[in-house]
Amino acid sequence: MFCLAKVKFDLRNPDELYFAQREIDSLLSTKTKFVKTIATLVNKKPFNLLDEEVIHLITRLVYMGEGQGFLAEIPLKEIVSIAKKVTFFREIYVIFEVENNPELLKESLGKMGIILRSEQLKNGKIDPNPYTQIFLKNLSEKNKLVTVRFLPFQTLFEYATEVKKLPAVVFRPQNSVNWIGYFKEKEAGVEKGIKELLEHIKTGHYRSPHFGLGKNHIGDFVDWASTDLRKPFLHYLHKYKGKGDPRISRALINLLDVKEGDTILDPFVGSGAFIADAPTMGLNAIGIEVLEIGKMIAEVKCNLRIDIQGLRDSIIKLFEIIDGALFKQDIKDELIKIKEKIKKGTGNSKAYENITQHLAKIIFLKKEIDNINNGEIKKFLLILLSQKIVEYSEKSRRWDIINSFKFYVEDRYLTLFATKKMAEILNVDLNRGKITIIKGDSTNMSIIKGNSIDGMVTSPPYFDALDYIGNNKVSILILGLDEDLSWGSTKAFYEGKHRDETKYETLPLFASDKYFSIQLPPSSLNLIKLLQASRRVYKSKVVENYLKMMKLSFEECYRVLRDNKFYLMVISKYHKWIINDRERMIETSAILGDLGKSVGFKIAGIIEHGLSKADKGKIGVEDILIFQK
DNA sequence: GGTGTCTGTAACTGCCACCT
DNA sequence: AGGTGGCAGTTACAGACACC
Numbered sequence: 001m002f003c004l005a006k007v008k009f010d011l012r013n014p015d016e017l018y019f020a021q022r023e024i025d026s027l028l029s030t031k032t033k034f035v036k037t038i039a040t041l042v043n044k045k046p047f048n049l050l051d052e053e054v055i056h057l058i059t060r061l062v063y064m065g066e067g068q069g070f071l072a073e074i075p076l077k078e079i080v081s082i083a084k085k086v087t088f089f090r091e092i093y094v095i096f097e098v099e100n101n102p103e104l105l106k107e108s109l110g111k112m113g114i115i116l117r118s119e120q121l122k123n124g125k126i127d128p129n130p131y132t133q134i135f136l137k138n139l140s141e142k143n144k145l146v147t148v149r150f151l152p153f154q155t156l157f158e159y160a161t162e163v164k165k166l167p168a169v170v171f172r173p174q175n176s177v178n179w180i181g182y183f184k185e186k187e188a189g190v191e192k193g194i195k196e197l198l199e200h201i202k203t204g205h206y207r208s209p210h211f212g213l214g215k216n217h218i219g220d221f222v223d224w225a226s227t228d229l230r231k232p233f234l235h236y237l238h239k240y241k242g243k244g245d246p247r248i249s250r251a252l253i254n255l256l257d258v259k260e261g262d263t264i265l266d267p268f269v270g271s272g273a274f275i276a277d278a279p280t281m282g283l284n285a286i287g288i289e290v291l292e293i294g295k296m297i298a299e300v301k302c303n304l305r306i307d308i309q310g311l312r313d314s315i316i317k318l319f320e321i322i323d324g325a326l327f328k329q330d331i332k333d334e335l336i337k338i339k340e341k342i343k344k345g346t347g348n349s350k351a352y353e354n355i356t357q358h359l360a361k362i363i364f365l366k367k368e369i370d371n372i373n374n375g376e377i378k379k380f381l382l383i384l385l386s387q388k389i390v391e392y393s394e395k396s397r398r399w400d401i402i403n404s405f406k407f408y409v410e411d412r413y414l415t416l417f418a419t420k421k422m423a424e425i426l427n428v429d430l431n432r433g434k435i436t437i438i439k440g441d442s443t444n445m446s447i448i449k450g451n452s453i454d455g456m457v458t459s460p461p462y463f464d465a466l467d468y469i470g471n472n473k474v475s476i477l478i479l480g481l482d483e484d485l486s487w488g489s490t491k492a493f494y495e496g497k498h499r500d501e502t503k504y505e506t507l508p509l510f511a512s513d514k515y516f517s518i519q520l521p522p523s524s525l526n527l528i529k530l531l532q533a534s535r536r537v538y539k540s541k542v543v544e545n546y547l548k549m550m551k552l553s554f555e556e557c558y559r560v561l562r563d564n565k566f567y568l569m570v571i572s573k574y575h576k577w578i579i580n581d582r583e584r585m586i587e588t589s590a591i592l593g594d595l596g597k598s599v600g601f602k603i604a605g606i607i608e609h610g611l612s613k614a615d616k617g618k619i620g621v622e623d624i625l626i627f628q629k
Numbered sequence: 630g631g632t633g634t635c636t637g638t639a640a641c642t643g644c645c646a647c648c649t
Numbered sequence: 650a651g652g653t654g655g656c657a658g659t660t661a662c663a664g665a666c667a668c669c
Binding site (some may be wrong): 241242459461462463468490571572575576577578622 | 657658659660
């Protein structure tokens with residue numbers, strides 16, 4: 001019995017391919033074979049026995065990258081669960097021969113999790129559900145060749161958001177007289193698009209890529225390789241520095257060896273990218289985040305359970321208020337106050353200039369959103385407004401922020417609507433997995449019981465690298481999350497002055513008695529010494545504090561994780577720092593590996609890859625450290 | 630007061646992927 | 650094929666502060 005998994009992305013880097021292979025290996029619990037060119041398989045058994053239609057489906061839309069797929073010989077098993085999990089694969093084909101006996105065929109398919117009635121088992125094509133196709137062919141009087149084609153759920157969720165690009169959804173509905181009619185027409189467009197999508201994928205009729213207005217069929221979007229498949233669910237909802245690539249978040253969870261109902265933890269959750277997919281995989285997740293803005297984004301991004309009816313009603317109500325609003329001058333004092341606050345708080349004159357002309361409208365929108373009773377819906381809309389504030393403070397934009405906000409709200413609502421519709425069709429229970437975001441710091445996770453977590457994924461802050469609040473400053477001030485500003489960057493958070501005893505109340509982590517007696521491993525101490533010797537005193541202090549905090553965090557992670565379970569950490573392989581006028585490669589991944597080992601973790605493996613940053617910034621190579629308790 | 634040290638902010642590089 | 654956006658950073662510079 002053969003299983004062919006066809007790669008979805010153009011993974012040109014061998015490391016990335018290895019990552020994909022690792023994922024499918026661990027899910028199939030077998031070793032798979034790399035396939036460079038899928039077309040060459042066609043000459044070999046059992047592929048040479050397949051009908052043209054199946055060959056067409058297998059060979060269509062393959063990438064011209066390093067590799068096009070992976071092949072494995074597997075025993076009969078619950079393969080449907082694999083379709084629910086994989087990240088990197090466009091389609092999965094299972095091919096096997098079976099005796100020409102309906103009962104035996106039924107049994108074999110049953111073992112894979114496909115339940116069919118005898119009268120359904122006619123030769124030709126069977127569609128038992130939206131993500132499975134079965135092709136039956138008589139090889140001889142005795143034998144049948146069975147091909148089962150699975151469409152991974154992740155792929156279908158990614159495609160679902162593409163239906164928003166169809167004309168029926170893009171253009172303003174002609175018939176609607178009010179907002180309810182407007183949204184209903186758009187929703188109908190999404191539903192029609194999803195239906196068309198599922199049909200299209202099954203027929204395999206190729207739509208050639210072209211640009212511009214010619215696009216009016218879903219195939220024009222999903223068959224075209226440059227379609228951005230990294231934005232399913234509510235990923236990319238809000239700008240956040242250090243956001244992980246959604247592609248790896250699901251892949252990492254697949255490497256954790258967890259099952260439905262388990263609980264995973266991200267101790268440095270940030271804006272939530274690494275756990276946002278958990279509910280669609282039937283997992284519970286806990287995220288720990290120290291910044292309020294990160295926590296808020298994560299809460300919205302990870303909340304696929306949100307009451308969508310209520311959300312639409314609130315949006316319509318808000319839009320009606322916006323339409324009838326007259327801007328009065330009675331907020332003058334408030335406006336002056338907030339202007340002053342932004343000027344002082346950001347110290348960024350450009351952002352100040354850019355945003356002040358829109359401030360009255362922003363305050364108006366914020367007030368109206370604050371009036372909404374439902375906390376989840378309020379937070380959802382506040383985060384969308386925050387994203388607009390960030391955009392408008394970065395660039396000098398003249399067009400109306402209210403219109404821009406309305407379009408954005410509509411877009412995100414329809415994304416959510418499409419996701420929920422697709423989940424309904426695929427019978428995925430979005431309410432099953434629960435995500436909790438806790439404001440706190442991972443050096444003290446006393447709220448979490450020991451040995452209670454089934455797996456952990458994270459991308460920790462990288463030494464002193466990043467200002468996490470960066471462009472979000474103006475929005476943080478307007479939303480009133482002021483405390484974020486004082487420790488929003490790794491640099492500020494880990495700098496020496498926070499060890500000042502007078503500041504213990506504001507930063508409890510440094511109050512820990514443990515802090516002063518922490519022993520660091522030699523690789524950490526060497527880095528600190530190197531920095532001290534090069535007169536970079538400030539940086540050496542920051543790095544020392546960072547490493548000590550990371551050690552405390554490792555200890556906590558070790559405590560909460562179950563025995564033998566995994567902790568995956570995505571970290572840059574090295575940093576290029578200029579020390580004594582010379583560029584030095586600091587092996588940051590090795591240093592953190594040693595730190596993990598010093599609290600008792602084993603290193604079960606290291607996967608090198610270049611995927612994590614969507615558009616590859618300074619960090620060229622990332623390591624995934626696989627710690628095991 | 631001179632000198633060195635520390636700290637925060639704005640301005641900036643060059644490359645790469647994406648888009649049309 | 651050319652334009653554009655953006656980067657898990659660095660450097661220059663100015664001002665604050667520490668110490669003699």
